[in-house]
Amino acid sequence: MRRLSTVLILAICATVLWSMRPRGVRSAAEEISPTVTEHQEGVLVLDLMDDLSPNEVAALGSALGMDLELSTPFSADEGLYRTKVPDLAVAEKAAEASPLVESAEPVRQFQILGYPDDPMYDKQWNMEMINAPTGWRAGGGRGVKVAVIDTGVSRVEDLQGIRIGAGATFVPATKTPADDHGHGTHVAGTIAQATNNGLGVVGVAPKVTIMPYKALSAQGFGSSDWIAAAIDHAVDNGADVINLSLGGPYSEVLDKAAREATDKGVVVVAAAGNSGQRGVGSPAGAEDVIGVAAVGPKDTRAPYSTYGKGVDIAAPGGDTQNHGSDGGILQDTIDGRGGHVYQAFQGTSMATPHVAGAAAVLVGMGLDAEATRDTLLSSAVDKGTAGWDEEFGYGRLDLGAAVTQTLVRRNGLQFAVGGLMALGLAILASLKPSRTIPMVGTAALTAGGLFFLPLLPVPPNAVMDLLSRDLLTWPALLNADLAHFPLWVSALLPVGLAFIFGPHRHLGPLAAGVAVGFGTALLYGAAAGTVDVWFLGLGLDKLWLGVNGTLCILAAMSVVGLQKLNHDGAMA
Amino acid sequence: MSQYEGTLKREFFGGEIWVLRTKAGQAYQLQGKIPAVLEDQQVKVQGSASHAAFGIAMVGPIIDVEQIEPA
Numbered sequence: 014m015r016r017l018s019t020v021l022i023l024a025i026c027a028t029v030l031w032s033m034r035p036r037g038v039r040s041a042a043e044e045i046s047p048t049v050t051e052h053q054e055g056v057l058v059l060d061l062m063d064d065l066s067p068n069e070v071a072a073l074g075s076a077l078g079m080d081l082e083l084s085t086p087f088s089a090d091e092g093l094y095r096t097k098v099p100d101l102a103v104a105e106k107a108a109e110a111s112p113l114v115e116s117a118e119p120v121r122q123f124q125i126l127g128y129p130d131d132p133m134y135d136k137q138w139n140m141e142m143i144n145a146p147t148g149w150r151a152g153g154g155r156g157v158k159v160a161v162i163d164t165g166v167s168r169v170e171d172l173q174g175i176r177i178g179a180g181a182t183f184v185p186a187t188k189t190p191a192d193d194h195g196h197g198t199h200v201a202g203t204i205a206q207a208t209n210n211g212l213g214v215v216g217v218a219p220k221v222t223i224m225p226y227k228a229l230s231a232q233g234f235g236s237s238d239w240i241a242a243a244i245d246h247a248v249d250n251g252a253d254v255i256n257l258s259l260g261g262p263y264s265e266v267l268d269k270a271a272r273e274a275t276d277k278g279v280v281v282v283a284a285a286g287n288s289g290q291r292g293v294g295s296p297a298g299a300e301d302v303i304g305v306a307a308v309g310p311k312d313t314r315a316p317y318s319t320y321g322k323g324v325d326i327a328a329p330g331g332d333t334q335n336h337g338s339d340g341g342i343l344q345d346t347i348d349g350r351g352g353h354v355y356q357a358f359q360g361t362s363m364a365t366p367h368v369a370g371a372a373a374v375l376v377g378m379g380l381d382a383e384a385t386r387d388t389l390l391s392s393a394v395d396k397g398t399a400g401w402d403e404e405f406g407y408g409r410l411d412l413g414a415a416v417t418q419t420l421v422r423r424n425g426l427q428f429a430v431g432g433l434m435a436l437g438l439a440i441l442a443s444l445k446p447s448r449t450i451p452m453v454g455t456a457a458l459t460a461g462g463l464f465f466l467p468l469l470p471v472p473p474n475a476v477m478d479l480l481s482r483d484l485l486t487w488p489a490l491l492n493a494d495l496a497h498f499p500l501w502v503s504a505l506l507p508v509g510l511a512f513i514f515g516p517h518r519h520l521g522p523l524a525a526g527v528a529v530g531f532g533t534a535l536l537y538g539a540a541a542g543t544v545d546v547w548f549l550g551l552g553l554d555k556l557w558l559g560v561n562g563t564l565c566i567l568a569a570m571s572v573v574g575l576q577k578l579n580h581d582g583a584m585a
Numbered sequence: 586m587s588q589y590e591g592t593l594k595r596e597f598f599g600g601e602i603w604v605l606r607t608k609a610g611q612a613y614q615l616q617g618k619i620p621a622v623l624e625d626q627q628v629k630v631q632g633s634a635s636h637a638a639f640g641i642a643m644v645g646p647i648i649d650v651e652q653i654e655p656a
Contacts, residue, residue, distance in 0.1 A: 262646065
């Protein structure tokens with residue numbers, strides 16, 4: 014048994030290490046460059062005292078022998094400068110010795126092991142602001158369908174390779190949901206742009222399937238019934254998330270369609286508006302729709318962003334009025350002449366797909382719509398007055414924090430509880446360590462997976478995504494809805510395994526571990542309300558999860574009893 | 586048909602749009618043929634609320650412009 018456990022552990026370690034290998038040599042320069050570093054060699058960032066004049070900065074640079082340049086075009090107020098140095102340690106010490114330097118440290122490299130390799134990624138301040146890389150490592154929305162209801166979506170150069178499913182058009186005199194404006198393709202790019210493809214820019218959730226719906230004309234206008242029809246169609250065709258980078262006056266038709274979508278377990282995200290005044294209209298103002306305000310590159314409210322009741326969260330929408338194109342949200346879109354162009358747009362239209370992409374990542378991790386909404390809002394970086402306020406809602410989107418919160422509070426807790434519950438059972442039955450250790454390990458891994466993997470600074474990949482999940486959410490890798498299929502979120506698999514392998518000397522403890530782990534995840538789903546079960550509502554899903562979770566634990570107890578009786582008991 | 590008066594502005598929200606900003610602080614998005622030479626000028630607009638009242642710009646009510654001239 015010890016040999017089997019050792020082989021199992023070695024196999025898992027080897028798989029994890031293999032999954033973390035650097036991939037895809039893109040250029041000769043990259044091939045010979047050092048890759049295993051989180052800190053960029055030779056670049057130091059200095060936080061200077063805030064009130065220094067340009068002359069004082071220049072004099073300081075001369076004194077330190079450093080060529081100081083602003084970290085970003087927006088860093089002057091914060092006094093953030095960067096410089097290339099031959100020896101980081103020496104330069105850091107010298108800089109920190111100056112009374113004009115508040116702190117100095119090597120630049121934290123946002124790119125990890127050369128990932129992503131999209132050449133314009135360094136212009137996407139918005140992705141760093143929301144900590145998008147953590148979302149990529151947590152599945153990037155794999156198995157999730159996101160409907161983009163807009164001016165249509167066209168597969169421009171940088172959208173090659175992403176999944177674009179069937180859609181529809183609701184605009185008279187158009188036959189396909191192809192984009193004839195540019196707005197919808199830009200929005201779809203922020204959600205799902207092909208990432209690490211050596212081209213252009215990145216997206217928040219590049220593994221999703223985009224469902225393109227055209228409900229706005231080539232001029233960017235549409236009526237409430239076109240949009241409502243598109244929402245209904247998207248819901249009927251399995252959308253998990255709906256992005257509405259559009260808005261207008263109050264409309265009962267539109268708000269009703271949005272409410273019906275949220276009632277059916279779809280996350281609906283909508284733009285708050287660009288009036289710069291108080292008063293959020295439809296559909297952002299509808300109940301349970303996530304209304305999105307915008308922040309600019311300095312993480313302050315964008316001047317055009319509509320505020321008031323109905324704003325739930327803020328996200329990067331850009332501010333080209335005050336910061337030029339560097340302050341906009343950059344994406345690939347159509348150029349109107351049959352080609353494509355990378356353009357920086359601004360607006361709550363641009364903020365909304367950041368939230369939709371983030372929602373897709375969480376849905377892909379197995380959260381239902383309500384838990385996704387709660388997690389996004391509770392993990393947001395609080396801005397403005399404490400708690401909810403009119404300008405930022407509950408704060409600015411932080412996908413990294415949302416993923417971490419889900420991994421730690423759900424998977425981490427399940428890992429610990431599953432392991433402890435299995436240990437308790439083993440102690441109660443006085444099982445030998447050779448059976449206890451594999452049972453506890455299997456229970457913990459089944460309940461929580463190697464949940465910490467997405468938090469490691471490594472490039473995302475499918476193997477890591479699989480291993481970091483609890484067993485209950487594995488089917489979500491194929492299709493987010495499968496993780497809520499009643500026969501899967503039941504005791505069927507664990508009881509079946511217990512029945513078949515329970516009496517076996519070596520496989521029995523593993524089957525018991527699976528039963529405890531799976532049961533733990535089901536019971537957590539019942540208690541926290543994070544798992545919707547198909548066909549069941551009105552609290553029946555919690556009852557289903559609770560009963561099946563309990564059956565799993567009972568199955569594990571039976572196996573432990575058998576193990577004691579057949580093996581440990583006989584040897585005692 | 587209604588009449589509106591304000592400053593004609595060219596703004597950018599997911600593309601170029603024409604906006605009429607009134608002295609009272611109300612903004613209207615204008616749809617139709619807008620002469621670029623009137624940009625930043627005080628203008629009088631005759632038009633009506635658009636049937637397609639929803640859109641990507643979201644700056645304010647959408648007006649189908651019948652006539653636009655300097656104020």
